[in-house]
Structure formats: structure tokens, C-alpha cells
Amino acid sequence: MKKLSKTPLFAAADIFIIALVLAAAAISFFISVKGAGAPLSACVKINGRDAGVYPLEHAGEYKLVGENGIEMTLVVDGDGVFVKDSSCRDKICEKTGKITREGQSLICMPGRISIALEGESGGADAVVG
Amino acid sequence: MSAAKKNALCAMLCAVSAVLSTLESALPLPVFFVPGCRLGLSNLAVITAIPLVGAAGSLSVVGVKALLIFVTRGVTAGIMSLCGGLLSLAVMLFLFWLARFGFVGVSVASAAAHNTAQLAAAGLLMGDMRVFSFWWLYLLLSIVAGALTGVSAGVIIPPLGRALGAR
Numbered sequence: 001m002k003k004l005s006k007t008p009l010f011a012a013a014d015i016f017i018i019a020l021v022l023a024a025a026a027i028s029f030f031i032s033v034k035g036a037g038a039p040l041s042a043c044v045k046i047n048g049r050d051a052g053v054y055p056l057e058h059a060g061e062y063k064l065v066g067e068n069g070i071e072m073t074l075v076v077d078g079d080g081v082f083v084k085d086s087s088c089r090d091k092i093c094e095k096t097g098k099i100t101r102e103g104q105s106l107i108c109m110p111g112r113i114s115i116a117l118e119g120e121s122g123g124a125d126a127v128v129g
Numbered sequence: 130m131s132a133a134k135k136n137a138l139c140a141m142l143c144a145v146s147a148v149l150s151t152l153e154s155a156l157p158l159p160v161f162f163v164p165g166c167r168l169g170l171s172n173l174a175v176i177t178a179i180p181l182v183g184a185a186g187s188l189s190v191v192g193v194k195a196l197l198i199f200v201t202r203g204v205t206a207g208i209m210s211l212c213g214g215l216l217s218l219a220v221m222l223f224l225f226w227l228a229r230f231g232f233v234g235v236s237v238a239s240a241a242a243h244n245t246a247q248l249a250a251a252g253l254l255m256g257d258m259r260v261f262s263f264w265w266l267y268l269l270l271s272i273v274a275g276a277l278t279g280v281s282a283g284v285i286i287p288p289l290g291r292a293l294g295a296r
Contacts, residue, residue: 007180007225007232009283014234017224018272021241025268032262048256103262109205109251116259 032103040102040117042074042081047112056080056117066111074115081106081115130181130294138293139178139186143193146174150194166267168274169240175218176236176282181290184222191218209250216246232286236279240271 042054046066054062054076061084062074072086072093080100083093086108093108093115105116130138150171171194178187191214199207217239224235244267252258 006228007283007287009231009280010233011229011231013229014231014237017230017234017238018276021237021268021272024241025265025272027265028261028268029265032265045255045257045259103259105259105262107251107255107260109209109254110203112255114255114257114259116257116262 040119042076042115043118044074045114045116051113054081064111064113066108066113068110068112070108070111070113072108072111072113081117083108083115086111134293135182135186139182139189142174142178142182142186142190145177146171146190146194147197149174150198166270166274169243169271169278172217172236172239172243173278173282173285175214176221176232176239176278177286177289179218179221179225180286181293187218187222191215205254208254209247212250213243213247217243231279232283233276233279236282237272237275240275240278241268244268244271 040056042056044051044054044064046064051064052062054074056076056078059077060075062076064072064074066072070086070088072088073084075082075084080098082098083096083106086094088108088110090110093106093113096106099106099115099117102117102119105114107114153167153170156168174194175187175190178190191211195207195211195214198210220242221235221239224230224238230238245264248260248264248267252260
């Protein structure tokens with residue numbers, strides 16, 4: 001390792017690192033958050049397998065059962081979906097709130113559940129609701 | 130520094146990272162408003178370990194932290210901590226070795242690497258790479274969190290090193 005005394009708090013080269021991270025953030029922002037277009041559906045995957053497609057126009061509450069006995073209630077309303085009452089202790093999916101745009105997703109790591117909003121062209125394996 | 134002193138310091142840094150990571154999970158950060166987002170305070174112990182106890186010592190700090198998370202929060206959280214910790218350590222070791230960057234730059238790069246590795250681990254565990262839809266948000270937050278921990282590191286480490294008789 002280099003001498004401690006040689007490492008400054010902030011070096012000019014740090015700007016390069018920050019600019020690089022900003023650029024990566026900007027690129028992935030434009031790739032992920034596409035504008036609203038086709039009608040959206042919430043596509044659910046549990047442990048990598050498709051576990052149902054919930055079109056947003058069919059409002060309602062649906063129970064999802066993931067790995068490790070984790071259950072959650074997926075609430076679908078006209079313009080988005082959110083998770084209510086997850087039995088997992090982290091509650092990260094609940095705290096994410098409502099997702100409303102294509103490309104956004106709700107993730108439950110302990111239950112291996114992922115819910116993403118996709119356009120109609122996504123090619124549904126199963127339509128529920 | 131003698132080997133015994135180095136070992137003791139390494140063990141102390143493991144304890145510091147455990148305390149910081151526990152403290153941090155008790156600290157809600159509603160400001161950031163992002164699922165699972167934390168400041169990465171325990172990275173302070175790792176970034177301190179690199180110049181003071183070297184690559185092997187800092188690797189053990191990352192390992193002990195992941196082990197602690199594995200025991201207290203389960204396999205998934207443990208694997209994610211290990212993936213994030215290892216990639217961010219690799220990035221920090223490389224940047225310190227280049228010796229062109231300050232603590233803020235190293236810390237921001239390490240935070241970005243940590244978040245990226247965790248998203249990749251989450252995606253692989255779930256077989257669903259759509260988790261990367263949040264990547265941009267985690268990258269932006271890694272600049273904020275990385276700068277904060279980087280400033281702390283830059284303030285703490287040099288006097289600590291002098292007090293411990295490091296180079």
C-alpha cells in the first residue's frame with residue numbers, strides 16, 4: 001500500500017470517478033425508465049419462474065406466496081401496484097411504495113419475489129385476473 | 130507495526146464494522162427513500178483497514194462482517210453482503226494501489242461497486258435481472274453516501290495511522 005500521508009482527502013482525479021458514476025447513472029436511468037406507452041401489467045416472478053401477470057386495469061388485491069413461507073398482498077389499482085402486508089421482516093418491498101412506470105420493480109429478497117411493470121408487448125405466459 | 134499489533138488492530142476493526150453495521154440498520158433513513166438503502170458506515174472500518182493492516186487484514190474485516198450478517202439476518206443477506214464487500218474491497222485496493230485518488234474518490238467508487246455487486250447478487254439469486262431497473266438510483270446514492278464516508282475516512286485515518294505508528 002502507498003504511504004498514508006500521500007493519500008489526500010480529495011484529489012483532482014476523484015472528479016473523474018464521480019463523473020463516471022454519474023454517467024453510468026444517467027445511462028441506466030434512460031434505459032430503465034421509459035415513458036408511458038402501452039397499457040402496463042405487473043409481471044410477477046418467484047424464484048426466477050413466471051408467477052402471473054396482473055394487468056393494471058384489473059384492480060384488486062392478490063395474495064402472493066414466495067419462498068421461505070413469505071406471503072404478501074399485491075394491490076393493483078388503475079395506475080400502479082404496491083405491496084401491502086408482507087410477512088417478511090425487512091418490509092423493503094412495502095417501503096418501496098407504489099410503482100407506476102414501465103421498468104420499475106418491487107423486490108422481496110427473502111421471498112425471492114420480483115414484481116415488475118412491463119408493457120403489453122412483454123409476452124405473457126399466463127394472465128391472471 | 131508488529132504482527133501482534135496488526136492482528137489486534139484487525140480484530141478491533143472487525144468489531145468496529147460489526148457495531149457500525151448494527152447501528153446503521155437501527156437508523157432509518159427516510160430521506161433517501163430507496164428500498165434497502167443505507168449509508169455504508171461499516172465501509173469505514175474496511176477503508177481504514179486497507180492502509181493500516183493491508184489487503185489480507187481488510188479481507189478478513191469484509192469476511193467477518195458478512196459472517197455476522199449471515200448469522201443474524203440469514204443466508205440471502207449474508208451472500209449479498211459478501212458480494213458487495215468483496216467487489217468494493219477489490220475496487221478500493223486497486224484505487225489505493227494506483228495512488229492517484231483521495232479518500233472521497235475511493236469511497237464513492239467503492240460504494241458504487243458495492244451497490245452494483247449487491248444488485249447483481251440479488252438478480253442472480255432471484256433469476257431476474259430486472260432488479261437493475263433501480264441501478265441509476267443506487268449509483269446516485271453511492272455518490273452521496275460515498276462522499277460522506279470518504280470525508281469521515283479522510284479525517285479519521287491519517288491521525289489514527291500516526292497514533293498507531295503506521296508508515
